[in-house]
Amino acid sequence: MGGKKNRPESEAPAENEKKKKFLPSLIKNKLKRSAIHAKVKNEKKVEKKKKNKLRDAAEKRALELGEEPPAKKVPRTIENTREFDETVCKPDDEELFAGNDADEFSSILRQECIPKILITTCRFYSTRGPAFIAELLSVIPNAHYYRRGTYELKKIVEYATKKGFTSLIVVHTNRREPDALLIIGLPSGPTAHFKLSRLVLRKDIKNHGNPTNHEPELVLNNFTTRLGHRIGRLIQSLFPQVPNFRGRRVVTLHNQRDFIFFRHHRYIFEEKETKKSDSKPKTTKSASGAKDENIPQQNVLARLQECGPRFTLKLITLQHGTFDTKGGEFEWVHKPDLDTSRRRFFL
Template sequence: MGGMRKNEGNDSGSELDDGKQKNKKMVKKEKGQLLPSMMKNKEKRSAVHAELKHQKKLEKRKKIKARDAAEKRALELGEEPPPRAIPRTIENTREFDETVCKPDDEELFARNDADELSSILKRERTPTILITTSRFNSTLGPAFISELLDVIPNSEYFKRGTYDLKKIVEYAKTKDFTSLIVVHTNRRKPDALLIIGLPDGPTAHFKLSKLVLRKDIKNHGNPTSHEPELVLNNFTTRLGHRIGRIIQSLFPQDPNFRGRRVVTFHNQRDFIFFRHHRYIFETKETNKATCSKTKGTKSSKGENVTQEKVIARLQECGPRFTLKLISLQHGTFDTKSGEYEWVHKPEMDTSRRRFFL
C-alpha cells in the first residue's frame, strides 16, 4: 500500500511538471500565433497569462540590471552614462491644446490685471471667507468645515438653515466678504464644493471625492496659526490659470515662508489633489571623530566633536480630498440666467489624453 501511495505521489508530481512544460510550450506558441484571451479553456488561459506575465517581469529585470551595469561602467571610466529612456505616460503624450499659457503671453497678463480677483491678488483687499453648507447637512459636514476653518485664514462659518443661497450671497456682500464657500452634502458625505467670488464672481463648481479627515490620517499633526504657504502645480491652460487664481484668492498674499504651514493644490489629469502639511524642525547631535597631532611627536589622539544639525520634515495635518471641476460661471451663483465660461460634458471624455486644466 505504501509503495502504491509513493507511486501515486510521483505520478501527481510528474503531472504537475508536465503541466508547467505544456504551459511554457503554449506560451512560446502564443507569442507568434494565439493570444491567451482567445483560448476557451479558463484554466489554460489563466496559466498561460501568468506565465507570460512572469516572463515579462524577468525581461524587465534583465534590462534594468544591464542599464545599471552600463551606468556604473561609464562612471568608472569617467565617461557620461547613456541617457535614460523617457517613459511614455498619459501626461507627456497629452493632446495639443492651444490655450496652454506661455511666459510671454501679454494678453493673459492684461486679462489678469482687469479680472474680478486682481484687487485681492494685488493685496489691495484682504481675503475674508464665509463658509456655509447645503440646506440638508450631514454628519461629516461639520467636521469637514471645522478643518477647512483651520486651513483657510480669516474664514467664518455661517449656519445655512432655510436661507436661500442668493440671500446668503447678498448678506456676504454687505459684510465685505471676498469669497463664499458652500459645502454640498449627499448621503451623509460632502460631495461638492462651490466657490463664489464676491462681489462680482466668478463661481466655480467642483465635485469633491476621496475625503479623509484629520483623525483618519496616520501620524497626523495639528496645524499652527501661521499664514500658509500656497503651492499650485500644473495649472497650465488658460482655464487652469483662471481656476488657480480663484484658489489663490482664498488665501492671504503674504505667507510666512519661514513659518510652519504648506497648502498644496496639485493638478494631475484634471483632478486637483489637496494636501495640508506643516514643517517640523528637529535638532540632532552627531558625533564626529577627529585626529589631533602633537608637535614634535608622531602620536595622535582621537577626539569626538558633537555637531548640531537642524533637520526639517513634513507632517500631514489634513484634511485630504480631491476636486474635479464641473463648471465655471460668470458672476455670482445663478442657475437660471447665469452665463457659463466652461461646463464639463460627458462627450468631452472621449479621449484619455485630453486635459482642460
C-alpha cells in the same frame, strides 16, 4: 506523394513546451505556472540590472573622457503625451498678464484688500459636514461659518456682499457625506462648482499635526491652461498674499489630469547627532580616560507633517457672475463628450 511531409512526433511536444514557457498563463497546473512565472520575472529583473549597470558604466566612462553622457530615456506617460492645447499659457503672453490686472481677483492679489470668506452648507444635515467645515476654518485664514437655515443662496450672496465678504464657499452634502464645493467670488463672480471626493479628515490621518494660526504659504502646481490659470487665481484669492513663514505651514493644490489634490502640511526641522569616524582615528585620551575615536556631528533634517484635511476636487462648471441656475452664462461646462480621449486635459 505531393503533400507536405509530416513532422516527427518527437518535435511536436518540444514546440508545445516552448509555447508554455513563454505563456505561463496557459499552464493549468498552478504550481508549475507560478514557478515559471517567478522564473520569467527573475530573468527580467536580472536583465534590467544588467542594463542599468551598463548604462552607469557608460556614464562613468563619458565623465572620465570629458564627453557628454548618453541621454537618459524618458518614459512615456499620459502627462507628457497629452494632446496639443492652444490655450496653454506661455511666459511671454502679454494678453494674459494684461487680463490679470483687470480680472475679479486683482484687488485681492495686489493686496489692496484682505480676503474675507463666508462658509456655509446646503440645507440638508450631514454627519461629516461640520467636521470638514471646522477643518476648513483652521486652514483658510479670516474664514467665518454661518448656518444656512432656510435661506436661498441668492439671499446669502446679497448678505455676504453687504457685509464685505470677498468669497463664499458652500459645502454640499449627499447621504451625509460632503460631495461638492461651490466657490463664489464676490461681488461679481465667477462661480466654480467642484466635485469633492476622497475626503480624509485630520483625525483619520496617521501621525497628523495640529495647525497653528499663522498665515499659510500657498503652492499651486500644473495650472497651465487659460482655464487652469483662472481657477488657480480663484483659489489664490481665498488666502492672504502675505504668508507667515515662521508658522512653517504649506497648503498645496496640485493639478494632475484635471484632478486637484488638496494637501496641508507643516515643515518640521529636527537636529540629529551622528557619529562620524575619521579615516585615521586618533588614540588621544580625554579627561575621563576614554578614547575619542568618534566625532559627533549635528545634522539638521527637514520633514513634512500632514495636518489635514485631504481631499480631491474635479471642476464641473465655471460660471460668469454669481450663482444663477436659470439665467447664468457659463464659461466652461464639463460634458461626457469631452472625455473621449485619456490624453486631453483642460486645466
